[in-house]
Amino acid sequence: MFSPNKIPEYCRALEENEISEHCFDLIFAFDEIVALGYRENVNLAQIRTFTEMDSHEEKVFRAVRETQEREAKAEMRRKAKELQQARRDAERQGKKAPGFGGFGSSAVSGGTTAAMITETIIETEKPKVAPAPARPSGPSKALKLGAKGKEVDNFVDKLKSEGENIMTSVGKRSTEAAKVLAPPVNMESVHMKIEEKISLTCGRDGGLQNMELHGMIMLHISDEKFARIRLHVENEDKRGVQLQTHPNVDKKLFTAESQIGLKNPEKSFPINSDVGVLKWRLQTTEESFIPLTINCWPSESGNSCDVNIEYELQEESLELNDVIITIPLPSGQADGLDKHFVSSVEASCC
Known part of the structure; x- marks a missing residue:
């Protein structure tokens, strides 16, 4: 559970410098696996969720x-x-x-029983700040950023020129996705946004090991006359999705009529702000629920290897935009790749 499955989640290779760089991430992950000397019954997706501590x-x-x-x-x-x-x-x-x-x-009447935070608005005159006396000119002893780094780089260059084999330290690797401008969204007086996040793990030869989906409905109202609106949702899902409404939403109304409305009819939704009214969660191992499939076909020829990767959208109701597929590579094996498809050679990923 430690070496073959968990370490590759944080390290590109089983090398000392890689493990040293991600030592704290590995410690936190191992802490979720072992408790009081006994192994916990958790999978990789649950460990990732616990370490990220992302709470809806x-x-x-x-x-x-x-x-x-x-x-x-x-x-x-x-x-x-x-x-x-x-x-x-x-x-x-x-x-x-x-x-x-x-x-x-x-x-002030709030939407929930939580304590309201109030402030007193007081306008005061800004005090006049006397100009600071000019300091005598002289040699500055301020901290110079990058000066030490330049000396180290020059020393490393000299060693390389003498024929020494210097192993460069592994820096922080971050693959930035290309920012694509999304088309403008036509927002009406009542705007609803649905957001879903999927995390899944598949085997090398196929087969879904674990899939976890988190979704949320955000409601945005810009006109006060629609502040007491009721939102009808088609609640006919048979996949075993766990639904949870906001504490201020009438749960009985949603269960009986599939409508989202406030418990107190005299209250209204906030104006000009996104409010999460419904969220859901699904955890399954059924392969038919995978929205996007990826197939990899390597073909070895002599000293080279041609790899074809294809992806296919399984869910017809969805649309793909800005798809990025990141492939980990062994350290120092990025030579011969088409630079158009290499995201970061230093990060050893394609």
């Missing part, structure tokens, strides 16, 4: 909290404008401005 619940909670903060700040600005307008009206009439009670969290 936390994202939803942060989105709700940010929405509540924006609503509270907007309410406070409105109250402040009302106070200023009342003072102006009183000054025009020659009367003293009436006193108003303080407004805080009790004056």
